[in-house]
Amino acid sequence: MVEYCRASLLFSTDYIGFQLSSADVIVIGGGITGAAVGLGLLEEGAEKVFIFDEQLPSQRLSRGNFGLTWFMCKGGNNPNYAKWCRMATQAWPDFAASLEAETGYDIELEWTGGAIHAFGEEQFQNYADSIEVVRKSCAEADLDYPVRMLNRQEFADLIPDIEIGGDVSGAMYTADQGHVNPLLLLAALRSAFQKKGGTYHSTLSVSNVTPNNDGSITLQTSRGSFTCSKLVIAAGHGSSKLIAPLGEKLHIYPQRGQLMVSERYRRVLKVPVLCTRQTPDGTFLIGLSTEDTALNSQVTVEAMKNQASNAVRLFPLLKNINWVRSWGAIRVMTPDGAPIYSRLKEFENITVLALHSAVSLAPLHVKAIAPWILGKSEAPQISHFSNYRFNV
Amino acid sequence: MSKIYDAVVIGAGPAGISASARLAEMGLQVIMLDEQQRLGGQIYRNIQQSSQKTRDDMGDDYTRGLNLALRFEKSGAACCSGASVWDIEPDGYVYFSKDHQSKQIRANYIVIATGAMERPVPFPGWNLPGVMGAGAANNLAKEAGLTPDCNVVMAGSGPLLLLEACLLIKKGVKIQAILETTPKFLSADAMLKVFSALKRIDFLKKGMKMVGDIKKSGVPHYKGITKLRALGSDKVEGVEAYNGSQRLYYPADMLLAHFGVIPNNHIYRLLGCHLDWNHEQRYWYPRTDKWGRTNFDTVFAAGDGAGVKGALAAEYKGELAALEIGHSLGIIPKYERDLMAKPIEDELAFDNHPRPFVDAVFAPVFSKDSFDDDTTICRCENIRIGDIRKAIGEGVREVNELKIVTRCGMGSCQGRMCGPAMAEITGAELALSPNEVGVLKIRPPLKPIPLGEVAEMELEGTGAGPADLFKNQSK
Amino acid sequence: MFKQETDQTKETVKVLLDGEPRELQSGVSVAAALLADGQIISRISPSSHKPCAPHCLMGVCFECQMEIDGVQQQSCIVQVKEGLKINRRLTGSKGEEK
Numbered sequence: 003m004v005e006y007c008r009a010s011l012l013f014s015t016d017y018i019g020f021q022l023s024s025a026d027v028i029v030i031g032g033g034i035t036g037a038a039v040g041l042g043l044l045e046e047g048a049e050k051v052f053i054f055d056e057q058l059p060s061q062r063l064s065r066g067n068f069g070l071t072w073f074m075c076k077g078g079n080n081p082n083y084a085k086w087c088r089m090a091t092q093a094w095p096d097f098a099a100s101l102e103a104e105t106g107y108d109i110e111l112e113w114t115g116g117a118i119h120a121f122g123e124e125q126f127q128n129y130a131d132s133i134e135v136v137r138k139s140c141a142e143a144d145l146d147y148p149v150r151m152l153n154r155q156e157f158a159d160l161i162p163d164i165e166i167g168g169d170v171s172g173a174m175y176t177a178d179q180g181h182v183n184p185l186l187l188l189a190a191l192r193s194a195f196q197k198k199g200g201t202y203h204s205t206l207s208v209s210n211v212t213p214n215n216d217g218s219i220t221l222q223t224s225r226g227s228f229t230c231s232k233l234v235i236a237a238g239h240g241s242s243k244l245i246a247p248l249g250e251k252l253h254i255y256p257q258r259g260q261l262m263v264s265e266r267y268r269r270v271l272k273v274p275v276l277c278t279r280q281t282p283d284g285t286f287l288i289g290l291s292t293e294d295t296a297l298n299s300q301v302t303v304e305a306m307k308n309q310a311s312n313a314v315r316l317f318p319l320l321k322n323i324n325w326v327r328s329w330g331a332i333r334v335m336t337p338d339g340a341p342i343y344s345r346l347k348e349f350e351n352i353t354v355l356a357l358h359s360a361v362s363l364a365p366l367h368v369k370a371i372a373p374w375i376l377g378k379s380e381a382p383q384i385s386h387f388s389n390y391r392f393n394v
Numbered sequence: 395m396s397k398i399y400d401a402v403v404i405g406a407g408p409a410g411i412s413a414s415a416r417l418a419e420m421g422l423q424v425i426m427l428d429e430q431q432r433l434g435g436q437i438y439r440n441i442q443q444s445s446q447k448t449r450d451d452m453g454d455d456y457t458r459g460l461n462l463a464l465r466f467e468k469s470g471a472a473c474c475s476g477a478s479v480w481d482i483e484p485d486g487y488v489y490f491s492k493d494h495q496s497k498q499i500r501a502n503y504i505v506i507a508t509g510a511m512e513r514p515v516p517f518p519g520w521n522l523p524g525v526m527g528a529g530a531a532n533n534l535a536k537e538a539g540l541t542p543d544c545n546v547v548m549a550g551s552g553p554l555l556l557l558e559a560c561l562l563i564k565k566g567v568k569i570q571a572i573l574e575t576t577p578k579f580l581s582a583d584a585m586l587k588v589f590s591a592l593k594r595i596d597f598l599k600k601g602m603k604m605v606g607d608i609k610k611s612g613v614p615h616y617k618g619i620t621k622l623r624a625l626g627s628d629k630v631e632g633v634e635a636y637n638g639s640q641r642l643y644y645p646a647d648m649l650l651a652h653f654g655v656i657p658n659n660h661i662y663r664l665l666g667c668h669l670d671w672n673h674e675q676r677y678w679y680p681r682t683d684k685w686g687r688t689n690f691d692t693v694f695a696a697g698d699g700a701g702v703k704g705a706l707a708a709e710y711k712g713e714l715a716a717l718e719i720g721h722s723l724g725i726i727p728k729y730e731r732d733l734m735a736k737p738i739e740d741e742l743a744f745d746n747h748p749r750p751f752v753d754a755v756f757a758p759v760f761s762k763d764s765f766d767d768d769t770t771i772c773r774c775e776n777i778r779i780g781d782i783r784k785a786i787g788e789g790v791r792e793v794n795e796l797k798i799v800t801r802c803g804m805g806s807c808q809g810r811m812c813g814p815a816m817a818e819i820t821g822a823e824l825a826l827s828p829n830e831v832g833v834l835k836i837r838p839p840l841k842p843i844p845l846g847e848v849a850e851m852e853l854e855g856t857g858a859g860p861a862d863l864f865k866n867q868s869k
Numbered sequence: 870m871f872k873q874e875t876d877q878t879k880e881t882v883k884v885l886l887d888g889e890p891r892e893l894q895s896g897v898s899v900a901a902a903l904l905a906d907g908q909i910i911s912r913i914s915p916s917s918h919k920p921c922a923p924h925c926l927m928g929v930c931f932e933c934q935m936e937i938d939g940v941q942q943q944s945c946i947v948q949v950k951e952g953l954k955i956n957r958r959l960t961g962s963k964g965e966e967k
Binding site: 647 | 873916920921923931934943
Binding site: 186 | 481487489498785788789790791792794795798799804805806808832835837838839842843844845846848849851853
């Protein structure tokens with residue numbers, strides 16, 4: 003009798019162990035992209051989904067995201083990317099509303115448009131010309147491009163509560179986009195994922211990915227081994243080392259972005275400008291740098307000075323407002339700036355995702371990338387974002 | 395500015411002053427920066443302008459600063475007061491703000507002597523007006539000759555609490571009670587360490603006199619109290635605590651709370667110095683060799699900021715750092731350095747005899763029960779302990795992740811006041827030690843700086859142009 | 870809340886506090902001078918909207934932060950000087966608007 007009980011206990015422990023360590027889909031990477039995809043997979047009916055997240059501050063790329071949910075300026079010479087960005091932007095308001103309803107997190111989406119300011123006449127003209135480049139690209143994708151130039155007076159009228167600097171000549175502008183809080187977005191996605199039944203494993207590292215003969219995949223991790231039927235790798239700069247042993251090279255490179263945050267000030271700016279926006283709690287975010295550095299997320303005084311200089315030139319009010327902290331992160335950049343969504347040729351049940359602007363594209367990761375991963379549907383743009391497009 | 399100093403010393407307390415003086419005495423070009431308007435740090439605050447009465451009240455431990463200041467003046471070291479350092483790079487660049495202008499200077503060696511702070515411990519009502527540190531009250535006495543003139547309660551744990559209590563009793567302040575969280579009985583660990591302390595009978599006598607004076611005063615004095623609360627709506631009106639099951643309550647207009655002293659280590663974290671964890675006193679401090687050299691060859695740490703050992707030890711450590719810098723620069727040979735260091739090291743050892751005992755007696759004890767959900771942990775952003783626990787319940791395991799999800803640590807103080815408690819609470823929830831849940835990343839600016847000031851500062855030519863706003867777009 | 874030591878020479882200078890002229894002790898920090906003057910509240914917290922008062926008096930806690938000559942500064946570090954313009958914005962209606 004005792005032997006029987008002991009045997010069944012062993013069996014049930016193994017069984018429980020198996021239950022705890024196997025999933026339908028495992029997502030490696032708990033940043034905004036990983037969390038959005040994880041949520042989408044559950045919404046599409048996947049039963050057991052795990053997310054593995056290291057919570058490494060140096061790899062938390064949302065720390066460097068400016069929070070713009072924009073399509074403006076994206077996709078010149080790349081109609082598929084232009085379309086993709088536009089679809090994402092248009093989906094944002096409903097996406098934010100449902101996320102807030104599900105989780106109770108107010109992710110602070112404001113649909114107040116967006117502007118890129120110009121100094122002087124030459125820059126104004128350059129921006130005007132660039133609008134046409136993107137408009138042409140959009141036309142190829144059967145898209146309009148509701149962006150126009152505002153002259154100085156129109157720009158000032160758009161943001162009446164804050165004075166614009168003397169040599170601001172105008173701005174590129176659209177009303178059809180907004181800005182959001184990237185950090186709260188991450189928290190909300192993680193919360194929604196778990197509320198829907200997903201399992202979130204934090205401070206867990208994957209050292210090895212082994213596809214098995216029976217089609218399943220085994221992962222060696224810092225907390226033992228796991229198996230799954232499908233694997234999604236969305237680990238930012240950690241993705242390369244996971245697929246290299248499988249003979250794959252991920253075409254990404256690091257690009258540092260630094261931004262500055264001010265103390266709180268009463269709300270005077272609601273339209274986000276590319277390098278300066280004010281959040282609902284009153285802090286100004288000032289960016290933004292694009293530096294080709296290696297994986298070094300240290301901030302530099304030169305970049306801070308340039309950003310501060312630009313911001314004060316745009317809004318003289320900022321002169322006496324305190325800079326209180328900086329954030330920096332290393333963007334995952336691709337050679338053409340568009341995302342990588344790629345099924346591995348040899349292992350079709352392994353998908354790798356690598357991109358910047360995970361905030362802007364989040365709604366599509368939930369609604370379009372997740373069903374594509376499950377083989378349920380495929381948006382026509384996705385095939386244009388394969389990792390193999392760089393193999394020429 | 396193209397001038398390169400031999401050394402920049404950051405902090406004008408005992409460590410900074412003695413390091414600067416010694417460096418200058420060796421003939422080196424040294425500049426000492428401090429955000430305060432006069433040298434002295436906290437312990438010797440305002441020493442050069444102090445009144446006779448203040449010096450009489452504070453005693454020898456304060457007046458020692460006069461000789462130190464005198465030595466500094468004689469040495470020829472430059473003192474740059476009102477200079478708030480906001481960034482520092484290991485290759486010797488230091489950025490500071492003075493008179494509303496930000497400047498960049500460069501030195502071959504940097505001595506960081508930025509000192510310590512009172513350990514911030516959140517308890518209900520700790521952010522009410524009228525609740526201050528015990529050290530804060532001491533600062534006001536030295537800064538402006540101010541003495542509390544209302545009902546005062548003192549609470550917490552640590553030598554400084556008792557020292558300040560004695561001082562205030564001597565001045566006739568109406569102290570309603572002293573509520574110590576220090577355990578009623580010595581731990582076994584503390585009892586073992588008393589042997590080392592016995593080598594300093596003078597120190598022990600001083601301590602016993604202090605305790606005796608408090609007893610003689612008749613001020614109610616409890617130990618091992620729990621559930622400390624400051625009560626009131628817009629300011630503190632009363633203080634409550636429990637002595638076992640007995641409720642204590644004292645009406646008060648001022649609560650002086652003190653829970654020990656910990657290094658103010660922001661600047662070391664900004665630099666990326668390797669840190670070690672002092673488990674007994676629960677703080678991070680920079681890893682250094684016996685001269686105070688950090689993992690960066692040209693960056694030295696001295697004083698309480700490198701590990702809390704008191705004002706004399708700070709002085710000695712400042713000297714040792716200076717000697718090694720002199721040696722590294724080739725100004726003095728090794729045997730000279732060692733000859734001059736020997737008596738200082740002996741003094742340091744002598745000074746340190748009681749320290750293990752004192753640290754053990756006043757070792758803080760924290761658990762889940764020490765922290766209420768409703769208590770504000772982040773004073774700047776108004777975040778409750780319950781908000782932290784909610785995030786931990788959703789899978790957050792690391793304090794930087796906690797910061798981005800809850801905003802705790804995102805305010806002006808940059809986590810100085812909430813960082814230690816974040817680690818204690820996260821550790822307690824996860825059954826981990828506070829040093830196992832990460833440390834808040836620190837980036838410039840160390841102190842808030844107006845954007846206009848940053849925009850206008852002159853930097854050595856670096857060739858970095860304005861950002862290409864379209865770099866990511868339209869490829 | 871605080872009283873002055875008797876042998877301290879108390880030189881004062883004229884400043885503007887929340888738009889009104891006030892005599893404050895010179896040669897000390899603004900925070901200390903305000904406490905000496907019985908002005909306990911330093912600011913209204915922008916996050917909790919509750920009154921705050923100096924806490925650490927050594928430049929760590931930022932509770933003493935207030936607008937001095939147009940910039941938010943830690944008043945425990947800034948020295949009292951003749952003609953200083955201090956705005957605590959305790960009611961939100963007085964004092965200069967930026």
